[in-house]
Amino acid sequence: MDFDLTREQDMIRREVRKFAESEITPVALELDATETFSPALTRKMGEIGLFGMFVPEAYDGQGLDYISYIIGVEEIARVDGSQAATIAAGNSLGIGPLYYFGTEEQKRRYLPPLCRGEALWGFGLTEPTAGSDAGGSKTTAVRDGEDWVLNGSKIFITNAACEMSLGVTVQAITGTREGGRPEYTCFLVEHGTRGFKAQPMHGKMMWRASNTAELYFDEVRVPGKNILGKRGDGFHQMLQTLDGGRLSIGAMGLGGAQGAYEMALKYARQRQQFGQAISKFQAVAFKLADCAMELECARNVLYKACWLKDRSRPFAKEAAMAKLYCSELMGRVANHAVQIHGGYGLMKDYHVERFYRDQKLLDIGEGTSEIQRLVISRYIGC
Amino acid sequence: MKIIVCVKQVPDTTEVRLDPVTGTLLREGIPSIINPDDKAGLEAALRLKDRYEAHVTVLTMGPPQADLALREALAMGADAAILLTDRAFGGADTWATSSTLASALSALEYDLIITGRQAIDGDTAQVGPQIAEHLGIPNISYAEDLRIEGNTVVVRRQYEDRSHILRAEMPCLVTALSELNEPRYMTPRGIFEAFRDRTVKILTRADLAIDDGNIGLKGSPTRVMKSFTKAVRGKGTVVELDARDAAGWIIERLQEKFVL
Numbered sequence: 001m002d003f004d005l006t007r008e009q010d011m012i013r014r015e016v017r018k019f020a021e022s023e024i025t026p027v028a029l030e031l032d033a034t035e036t037f038s039p040a041l042t043r044k045m046g047e048i049g050l051f052g053m054f055v056p057e058a059y060d061g062q063g064l065d066y067i068s069y070i071i072g073v074e075e076i077a078r079v080d081g082s083q084a085a086t087i088a089a090g091n092s093l094g095i096g097p098l099y100y101f102g103t104e105e106q107k108r109r110y111l112p113p114l115c116r117g118e119a120l121w122g123f124g125l126t127e128p129t130a131g132s133d134a135g136g137s138k139t140t141a142v143r144d145g146e147d148w149v150l151n152g153s154k155i156f157i158t159n160a161a162c163e164m165s166l167g168v169t170v171q172a173i174t175g176t177r178e179g180g181r182p183e184y185t186c187f188l189v190e191h192g193t194r195g196f197k198a199q200p201m202h203g204k205m206m207w208r209a210s211n212t213a214e215l216y217f218d219e220v221r222v223p224g225k226n227i228l229g230k231r232g233d234g235f236h237q238m239l240q241t242l243d244g245g246r247l248s249i250g251a252m253g254l255g256g257a258q259g260a261y262e263m264a265l266k267y268a269r270q271r272q273q274f275g276q277a278i279s280k281f282q283a284v285a286f287k288l289a290d291c292a293m294e295l296e297c298a299r300n301v302l303y304k305a306c307w308l309k310d311r312s313r314p315f316a317k318e319a320a321m322a323k324l325y326c327s328e329l330m331g332r333v334a335n336h337a338v339q340i341h342g343g344y345g346l347m348k349d350y351h352v353e354r355f356y357r358d359q360k361l362l363d364i365g366e367g368t369s370e371i372q373r374l375v376i377s378r379y380i381g382c
Numbered sequence: 383m384k385i386i387v388c389v390k391q392v393p394d395t396t397e398v399r400l401d402p403v404t405g406t407l408l409r410e411g412i413p414s415i416i417n418p419d420d421k422a423g424l425e426a427a428l429r430l431k432d433r434y435e436a437h438v439t440v441l442t443m444g445p446p447q448a449d450l451a452l453r454e455a456l457a458m459g460a461d462a463a464i465l466l467t468d469r470a471f472g473g474a475d476t477w478a479t480s481s482t483l484a485s486a487l488s489a490l491e492y493d494l495i496i497t498g499r500q501a502i503d504g505d506t507a508q509v510g511p512q513i514a515e516h517l518g519i520p521n522i523s524y525a526e527d528l529r530i531e532g533n534t535v536v537v538r539r540q541y542e543d544r545s546h547i548l549r550a551e552m553p554c555l556v557t558a559l560s561e562l563n564e565p566r567y568m569t570p571r572g573i574f575e576a577f578r579d580r581t582v583k584i585l586t587r588a589d590l591a592i593d594d595g596n597i598g599l600k601g602s603p604t605r606v607m608k609s610f611t612k613a614v615r616g617k618g619t620v621v622e623l624d625a626r627d628a629a630g631w632i633i634e635r636l637q638e639k640f641v642l
Binding site: 007008011012014015018019047048049050053057062063064068072 | 413450453454457567568569570571572573574577578
């Protein structure tokens with residue numbers, strides 16, 4: 001067994017941390033307060049290689065292992081959830097399906113600008129009537145000669161309605177399988193295609209500096225070559241994408257928990273009450289000790305899941321566990337962090353206030369905590 | 383154009399922590415970094431490379447672990463890296479260090495040598511200028527701006543209350559301030575390539591044509607007599623007054639202490 005990161009992974013962590021602290025921390029409060037997605041900051045993250053991390057260099061990716069990517073997300077999440085969301089969704093949901101399932105032509109066309117961080121791609125799965133129950137989806141694609149015609153809508157789609165958005169992968173019903181289950185196929189739809197409308201969603205409690213979209217498809221006509229992979233592969237592609245995506249949400253939970261913990265520890269050592277630093281009181285010290293212990297557990301479960309994926313071994317159960325544990329852990333740590341900050345923790349001048357809000361998405365996005373428990377319970381034979 | 387950048391690996395002093403029990407510095411586990419002034423010098427060289435297709439070699443003297451600093455330089459974009467490492471070089475003061483580096487440099491081709499002004503762990507600011515003296519080339523220190531004009535380097539040198547614009551014919555040596563630029567970030571791909579695809583050339587005592595009297599502890603004319611932590615004086619007093627009253631207040635205190 002070896003618990004050490006490689007020299008490369010260690011250096012990536014240090015460099016991304018430095019970037020995050022110098023480029024993201026100073027603007028995070030402002031972007032959150034004004035609910036602003038920053039294309040300039042997103043491009044900067046592209047320049048230092050945070051997009052396309054696990055994609056080969058032939059498509060302008062970084063050609064790294066999955067754990068290096070996860071470390072990248074973790075370090076960004078340590079200072080800001082919104083920017084980590086842009087990276088995690090950009091890689092796992094935007095770039096991932098194109099890279100894993102796309103034809104060579106599709107990869108050559110779309111991956112280079114996405115991997116250079118010059119453009120973003122969305123993954124259209126969730127619908128107003130289909131969240132945890134994917135069976136409730138209503139978006140359809142009907143064949144018309146060589147083309148397909150899409151109708152329907154998607155909601156809560158990250159990175160899909162900003163000036164950098166290049167297109168989206170859309171899961172649609174394309175027929176009925178034997179036994180009456182719907183057949184799903186994924187289509188690539190570029191922005192600017194007639195009948196396709198992407199609208200930013202505002203008024204979010206969390207990830208306020210990330211871009212979230214509502215998508216509308218009204219008689220959107222795309223050629224057959226825009227099918228991602230093969231017809232009927234949509235369901236399988238979605239499941240596999242979400243398995244990988246869970247690791248990046250896990251990294252957001254772990255990184256966010258780490259950031260909240262460090263802020264709480266620092267504050268507790270400075271804040272004086274009853275004549276001494278509040279970190280000396282067991283009521284505070286034990287909270288921080290619990291946080292430190294759970295962070296250790298969380299990092300191990302997440303890295304092990306990545307380790308399995310990097311070795312092409314089954315990792316879906318471990319990914320669900322990592323996603324569930326890390327996201328709920330961040331909830332506990334952010335809660336302690338606000339509590340330790342007292343009144344100041346409730347103020348927007350303090351980053352912990354944002355961490356407390358940003359965490360809530362992690363219990364809900366890319367498979368709710370309940371769905372993760374369902375997945376795990378099925379794997380253990382319940 | 384051939385540029386050689388001399389760098390030093392130093393402990394990241396921003397990460398230094400105190401032992402909660404003994405109050406002494408905890409060096410264990412402190413990450414090592416490229417000295418900030420040296421890193422600015424490297425960035426300046428890389429910008430010349432971007433502009434004029436210069437070839438950038440990075441050179442360091444240090445223990446085998448200094449390899450990591452050179453990998454970092456390669457990940458940023460340096461073309462070649464040389465590590466001078468040998469037990470015989472250990473314990474060197476600035477004279478022995480600059481002699482050893484100059485000996486290695488004299489066997490290399492260069493138009494421009496860039497070093498940092500000073501290292502954050504020693505703060506002597508002597509090694510750069512000494513290298514220039516050993517090599518018999520012009521030296522401009524404290525560069526806060528640097529550009530190439532024909533066969534010359536034009537440097538804006540920082541001075542206490544002003545700047546000097548100085549020009550030197552190449553080959554020459556410039557010492558860089560960290561204010562010179564914002565060093566670029568390494569990309570993950572650059573980091574992987576630096577470890578996987580690149581080599582660090584290792585030179586030892588046997589590779590240098592230099593007298594034993596100029597290297598390592600034996601070749602060091604200066605000795606550290608004692609290091610100690612400064613005793614903490616009493617706490618300062620904060621007084622909020624306008625400038626005139628403040629001046630009066632200070633004079634009174636100085637008179638009390640019979641300084642005035």
